[in-house]
Amino acid sequence: MKVYTGGGDKGKTSLFSGERVPKHHIRIEAYGDLDELNSFLGAIIACLPEKESAVREDLETIQSHLFLAGAWLATTPNSSATGYLTTLPANVSKELEQRIDELSEVLPVLKEFILPGGQPVAAWTHVARTVCRRCERRLTELIEASAMAEESELAVIQIYLNRLSDYLFVLARYLNKVLGTADKTWKKK
DSSP states (O other), X not given: OOSOOSTTTTSEEXXXXXXXXXXXXXXXXXXXXXXXXXXXXXXXXXXXXXXOHHHHHHHXXXXXXXXXXXXXXXXXXTOGGGGGOOOOOTTHHHHHHHHHHHHHTTSOOOOSOEESOSSHHHHXXXXXXXXXXXXXXXXXXXXXXXXXTXXXXXXXXXXXXXXXXXXXXXXXXXXXXXXXXXXXXXXXX
């Protein structure tokens, strides 16, 4: 199977559910942002210290969850294609909360704003956090634009993205800590 088809040469693409839409359609924007986030996570995994196998496993699981979420965003509600989709596990946000708590146990209590940065892998994790926040904003825009607030799968994804950005913030701090770099606090200049 070839990667290129030429089908998008005129500025349209197909959703998983089959509809042809402009490449700037809100659904394309929404799952495109998830794809960008997933790519950042892959770069973070590539930069992780070898000893951080639990973090690697976390991020690979998150990548899988984002792939599932992207399929839901690429499918119009009530289409027959939703029957082929896998839902996110019911406890997916709770699992992130548990990992946030575990990573936080080794961190100093945060009493000030911190600046993104530190070790390269932590800095990239901060970038991923901001992309995650954009994913969340785009999803809320999609939900509002399509009047699908009641659609349970998108609501689960929305909560997951909110929790994921928290996880990524804590992970960036954790990575700096285990790599011997203190958080840099914001100082009003």
